[in-house]
Amino acid sequence: MKLLLVEDEQDLLNAYQKGLKAEGYGIDAASSAEDAMDLLSYNKYDCIVLDLNLPKMSGLELLESIREEDDQTKIMIVSANHTVDQRIAGLDKGANDYLIKPFDFQELKARLRALLRRDFSVKPTILTSGDFSLDLALHQVKYKDKVIGLTVKEYAIFSYLLQNQDHIVSAEELLEKCWNEEADPFTDVMRVHIYALRKKIHAITERDDVILTVKGVGYRLNP
Numbered sequence: 001m002k003l004l005l006v007e008d009e010q011d012l013l014n015a016y017q018k019g020l021k022a023e024g025y026g027i028d029a030a031s032s033a034e035d036a037m038d039l040l041s042y043n044k045y046d047c048i049v050l051d052l053n054l055p056k057m058s059g060l061e062l063l064e065s066i067r068e069e070d071d072q073t074k075i076m077i078v079s080a081n082h083t084v085d086q087r088i089a090g091l092d093k094g095a096n097d098y099l100i101k102p103f104d105f106q107e108l109k110a111r112l113r114a115l116l117r118r119d120f121s122v123k124p125t126i127l128t129s130g131d132f133s134l135d136l137a138l139h140q141v142k143y144k145d146k147v148i149g150l151t152v153k154e155y156a157i158f159s160y161l162l163q164n165q166d167h168i169v170s171a172e173e174l175l176e177k178c179w180n181e182e183a184d185p186f187t188d189v190m191r192v193h194i195y196a197l198r199k200k201i202h203a204i205t206e207r208d209d210v211i212l213t214v215k216g217v218g219y220r221l222n223p
Contacts (some may be wrong), residue, residue, distance in 0.1 A: 001116060002030040002177060004045045006036045006062070007052050007078070016049065020112075024139065024152030026178050033057035033065075040066065043176075045073055047116060049108075051170055052079040052090065060093060067094035074115050078108070127162060130223030131205075135164050143204045153178065154197045161221040162213065170218035194219065 003020060007013040008031050011030050017027050028043060030036035033054050039213040048066070052059035063075060077090045080101040087098045097115055099108060117125075117137070133142045141148045150158065156178040161169055171190045179189075194211060201210050212220045 001046045002028070002044070003112075004036060004039060004043070004048045005029045006031075006033070006054070006059065007051045008032060008210065009051075015105075016108075019109075022152070023109060024156050026156070026176070028113070033062040036062060037065065047074040047076060047112060049076050049078055050095070052077060052081055054135075057092045060090065063090065063093050063095060076111065076115060078103075079196065093104065127175075129162055129165060131219070132223045134159055146204050148200055148204050150200060153193055154200070157193055157197060158221075161219060162223070163222065165221040166172070168218045169212050174219070 001024075003025050005013060005016050005020075005027060007016065007029070010031065013029055013031060017029055021027055028039050028045070030039055034057060036048075036050075039151075050059050050063060054062070059077065059079070065076075066073070066075065071094070074096045075094065076097040076099060077094075077095045078099045078101060079086075079090070081087075081090075087100075090098050097111055099111055125135065125137045127136065127194075133143050135142070136159075139152070141150055141155065141158055157174060160174060160177050174190060198208070198211055202208055211220055212222050213219055
C-alpha cells in the first residue's frame with residue numbers, strides 16, 4: 001500500500017513517515033499542496049493523508065482539485081479544524097474520513113487500516129496462487145498450512161509480486177510501490193530483500209524457483 005502524506009509541519013510529517021514506514025507502507029511526503037499536486041501528476045496512491053492548514057493553496061482546495069480528476073483514491077483529512085461545519089465541509093468535498101488533531105498515532109493506524117479495507121466487501125481478503133495464500137488483513141503468507149515469517153518489507157514485496165504475477169515486475173516498480181520515490185534504484189537494497197525473502201521461502205517450501213529473476217528485466221513469481 002502506498003500513501004501520500006500532505007503536512008506542512010515538518011516534525012509531524014517526519015513522525016508520520018517514520019511510524020507508517022514501520023507498518024510497511026510505501027510513503028511519499030509533501031509539505032504543500034503544490035508539492036502534492038506534482039507527486040500526484042505521476043504517482044498513484046492507495047490513500048492520501050491530508051492536512052487542511054497548508055500554505056498558499058489550502059487542503060480543501062487541494063481536495064477539490066483531486067476529486068475533479070479522481071474519485072477513487074481514498075483521502076483522510078487530518079486537521080486541527082474541529083467544528084462540525086468544518087468536518088462536514090471536508091466530507092462533502094470528497095474526503096472519506098476526518099481525524100482531529102491532536103490524536104493518538106494508534107488511532108491513525110487503525111483508521112487507515114479500516115479505510116483501506118472498505119473495498120474488501122467486493123474483493124477477497126485471502127488471495128491464493130498455487131500452494132501459496134496471502135492474507136491481506138493479517139499481512140500473512142502461507143505455503144500450504146505453514147506460515148512463512150516475513151518482515152513488513154518482505155511481505156510487501158511478496159504481496160506485490162503475487163498480485164502482479166501476470167507480468168514481470170522490475171526492481172524500479174517494486175521500489176516505487178514498496179518504498180517511496182526517493183529510494184535509490186542503483187543500490188542493492190532490493191537484491192538484499194529478495195535474497196532474504198527467497199531464503200525464508202526455501203526454508204518452508206524447499207523450492208528455489210518461487211521468485212525468478214528475469215535478467216535485465218526484473219522478477220516474476222512462480223507459485
